[in-house]
Amino acid sequence: MAQNLRNVAIIAHVDHGKTTLVDGLLRQTGTFRDNQAVGECVMDSNELEKERGITILAKNTVVSYQGTKINIIDTPGHADFGGEVERVLSMADGVLLLVDAAEGPMPQTRFVLQKAFSHHLKPIVVVNKIDKPDARPQEVVNEIFDLFIDLDADEDALEFPVFYGSGRQGWMCANLAEAQQGGEGKDLHTLFESIVSHIPAPVDDPDEPLQFRVTTLDWSDYVGRIAIGRVHRGRVRPNDRVVHISRSGVQREVSVRGVYSFVGMGRVDAKEVEAGDLCGLYGIEDIEIGDTLACLEKPEAMPVIAIDEPTMTIVMRVNDSPFAGKDGGKFMTSRHLRERLEKELRVNVALRVESGDTSDSFKLSGRGVMHLGFLLETMRREGYEFAVAKPQVLFKEIDGEKHEPIEYLTVDAPADSVGKVIEILGTRKAELLKMDRKGTFTRVEFTVPARGLIGVRSRLLNATGGQATMHHVFHGYGPFRGAIEDRISGVLVSMAQGRTTFYAMDGLRDRGTFFVPESAEVYEGMLVGEHCKDNDLVVNVVREKKATNIRSSTKETFVKLPPPRAFGVEDALEYVGEDELVEITAKSVRLRKALLKETDRKRGDRRQQTV
Numbered sequence: 001m002a003q004n005l006r007n008v009a010i011i012a013h014v015d016h017g018k019t020t021l022v023d024g025l026l027r028q029t030g031t032f033r034d035n036q037a038v039g040e041c042v043m044d045s046n047e048l049e050k051e052r053g054i055t056i057l058a059k060n061t062v063v064s065y066q067g068t069k070i071n072i073i074d075t076p077g078h079a080d081f082g083g084e085v086e087r088v089l090s091m092a093d094g095v096l097l098l099v100d101a102a103e104g105p106m107p108q109t110r111f112v113l114q115k116a117f118s119h120h121l122k123p124i125v126v127v128n129k130i131d132k133p134d135a136r137p138q139e140v141v142n143e144i145f146d147l148f149i150d151l152d153a154d155e156d157a158l159e160f161p162v163f164y165g166s167g168r169q170g171w172m173c174a175n176l177a178e179a180q181q182g183g184e185g186k187d188l189h190t191l192f193e194s195i196v197s198h199i200p201a202p203v204d205d206p207d208e209p210l211q212f213r214v215t216t217l218d219w220s221d222y223v224g225r226i227a228i229g230r231v232h233r234g235r236v237r238p239n240d241r242v243v244h245i246s247r248s249g250v251q252r253e254v255s256v257r258g259v260y261s262f263v264g265m266g267r268v269d270a271k272e273v274e275a276g277d278l279c280g281l282y283g284i285e286d287i288e289i290g291d292t293l294a295c296l297e298k299p300e301a302m303p304v305i306a307i308d309e310p311t312m313t314i315v316m317r318v319n320d321s322p323f324a325g326k327d328g329g330k331f332m333t334s335r336h337l338r339e340r341l342e343k344e345l346r347v348n349v350a351l352r353v354e355s356g357d358t359s360d361s362f363k364l365s366g367r368g369v370m371h372l373g374f375l376l377e378t379m380r381r382e383g384y385e386f387a388v389a390k391p392q393v394l395f396k397e398i399d400g401e402k403h404e405p406i407e408y409l410t411v412d413a414p415a416d417s418v419g420k421v422i423e424i425l426g427t428r429k430a431e432l433l434k435m436d437r438k439g440t441f442t443r444v445e446f447t448v449p450a451r452g453l454i455g456v457r458s459r460l461l462n463a464t465g466g467q468a469t470m471h472h473v474f475h476g477y478g479p480f481r482g483a484i485e486d487r488i489s490g491v492l493v494s495m496a497q498g499r500t501t502f503y504a505m506d507g508l509r510d511r512g513t514f515f516v517p518e519s520a521e522v523y524e525g526m527l528v529g530e531h532c533k534d535n536d537l538v539v540n541v542v543r544e545k546k547a548t549n550i551r552s553s554t555k556e557t558f559v560k561l562p563p564p565r566a567f568g569v570e571d572a573l574e575y576v577g578e579d580e581l582v583e584i585t586a587k588s589v590r591l592r593k594a595l596l597k598e599t600d601r602k603r604g605d606r607r608q609q610t611v
Contacts, residue, residue: 008073008093008095009094010074011116013112025072060278061074066192070192071278090215095121097124099125107410108473124191124194126164127165137176161174161194163190163191172186210231211234212279213290214287216289217346223257224283227280228280230278237256246288259272305349309394312365312393313365314372316362317358318332321583323521327385328383331383340382373570376584384586388573388581404480406447407473411470412441428453429448456470487575489531489534492512492528493598494524498521508529581594
């Protein structure tokens with residue numbers, strides 16, 4: 001059985017084409033019916049994944065090639081979801097490393113490859129998107145080889161096969177000159193051949209005592225919780241009596257009610273799954289990620305999967321704004337929030353949740369703004385309503401010295417804007433590592449404190465005319481680099497509740513830019529715009545024009561206000577200041593002061609100055 005089985009994970013930087021390549025592998029092995037309507041990126045089933053075009057949750061599928069069953073695991077490419085990558089790589093025996101033929105290795109490429117080497121997985125390199133006008137495949141292969149050396153790859157890993165092609169067009173070949181002539185008449189069969197010949201078959205023994213480790217959890221309304229993982233030893237069958245060993249070592253005897261094996265994009269009931277294969281088990285309550293199932297006679301726990309520590313934290317609290325409950329929120333109490341966060345902890349191993357300073361607040365710690373922002377956006381779409389404070393980084397004390405999380409940052413910007421990029425990041429305590437000219441763009445690499453990245457994306461986009469792209473990955477903990485300036489602009493704060501008017505906003509247009517449109521509902525203490533100076537300004541945006549008996553042509557007919565600046569959850573988290581909150585409801589994302597009344601804010605400022 002094991003000789004006809006391969007377990008391979010697909011790893012890459014964000015947007016280098018992992019999920020699109022999986023589409024091609026599925027199509028060319030007959031996974032879909034001829035008349036089946038199939039969209040793009042079928043593995044990205046989550047609504048947020050489809051919107052953003054990135055993989056957030058790891059998933060697996062199965063294809064069959066000339067009698068060999070190939071388990072394909074699609075992994076996230078963003079470092080904030082490293083908890084997912086870490087777990088699923090423990091199920092694989094080899095990896096397909098996808099690299100964009102123009103961009104080359106990026107920070108997340110280094111991150112996921114480092115994880116693969118820590119599991120001693122055998123790599124196959126795929127240089128994807130060879131049809132891009134700015135493709136530079138030979139340089140990219142050289143950069144990949146340098147990256148392998150830099151990550152201390154062993155001799156076996158350095159003998160990696162290389163394929164060139166286009167996942168979107170569904171073809172790959174091993175010859176660069178042939179690939180540069182186009183993909184006419186080519187397909188993915190040479191890549192399949194390499195997977196079968198280069199990726200080792202599982203060496204797990206089906207005749208030894210059972211060992212199964214849980215790497216992912218799913219849920220079914222019919223059978224309840226489904227534990228997904230790899231059978232590392234022995235065999236597992238429906239109705240087997242086994243020992244459930246938790247991450248903390250607690251053992252209890254349980255019964256496996258049913259076993260799923262994976263077929264294509266779905267799963268079917270199986271009579272038996274042998275060592276080396278992936279499967280899903282159901283009927284075991286309270287089973288968690290990282291737990292082991294072992295045989296009754298010789299229960300042995302598998303090594304606990306090490307998960308990267310959180311680097312950032314936010315405080316979530318019950319929404320107490322004047323608009324609480326008016327945006328269609330179904331779940332708004334602290335009990336609702338606690339139950340939802342406890343449910344998330346069962347599947348999100350990189351998340352930590354603690355009680356806050358008050359009974360209606362919670363402290364959430366995660367891998368970064370995107371990791372936490374994805375959870376908040378998901379909860380918002382499920383009907384939860386809450387407020388969150390500005391993200392804070394988690395410091396460590398090492399050898400009596402204060403250390404902070406440092407990120408490895410790459411910025412691609414037009415050559416004439418690089419000076420501005422370096423200047424902006426210099427104020428964020430970034431240290432320049434190197435610069436490389438790539439056509440009309442220059443790639444600049446830095447190490448920068450994680451707190452220095454909060455809110456920097458919008459400043460870089462403004463400085464480069466919207467052309468800069470930035471990617472970062474956790475680099476490690478380093479000595480504290482000193483204070484970093486907060487947001488350089490103040491905000492416009494509403495002084496009254498009501499509906500905004502053109503008359504009021506037109507009179508304030510020279511004071512800054514707006515966050516809300518005309519005729520929007522606002523309340524006292526809500527942030528309605530950004531001030532053009534560095535201080536906060538309390539404004540009346542609901543003031544109406546006094547009626548007179550003099551008729552005149554309406555100015556509103558001819559003059560239009562500039563469009564307001566819209567905020568998503570992550571944008572809002574990066575923007576808010578220390579004394580502000582993000583109000584997140586089912587329909588809206590609003591910014592507000594923590595203390596809504598101006599008198600309370602002034603009293604708090606005086607108290608702070610006295611202290």
